C-alpha cells in the first residue's frame with residue numbers, strides 16, 4: 001500500500017473572525033444576521049445578558065447588532081420559557097403606551113396567562129428585577 005500524498009489541505013484549520021471581539025476563531029460562529037457573526041463566548045458573555053436585560057426592562061429593548069435580534073433565532077442559548085416570555089414582552093413594548101391594557105389579576109381575567117417556573121437560576125440583576133416587578137400589574141394584550 002502506498003502512502004498518500006503528504007499534502008493534506010483539509011488539515012488547514014478554517015478560521016472565522018468574530019465581529020465583536022475581532023478574534024479569529026476555529027469554532028464556527030453564531031450568525032446574527034446577513035452581515036454579522038460572533039463567537040459563542042461573546043454571545044454568552046455579551047449578547048445574552050442584553051436579551052435578559054431587554055426582557056426585564058423596556059429601556060434595554062430592542063437588542064440590535066446591525067439589525068434587531070430576537071432570541072428565537074438562537075434557540076441554542078435560550079430556554080423555550082425565555083423565548084416565550086421575551087415574545088410576550090415584545091408585544092407589550094411594541095404596543096403604544098396609551099393602548100396598553102394591564103390586568104391586576106391576570107390569572108382571573110385570562111386563564112391562558114400562568115406564572116411560569118424559571119428553569120435557570122436567575123442572576124442577581126434579574127432577581128432584583130423580578131422582585132420589583134411582582135407588585136406591578138401584568139400586561140394583557142388587547143385590541
Ligand SMILES: [Zn+2]
Pocket residue numbers: 018019020021022023038039040041042
Ligand atoms: Zn468573539
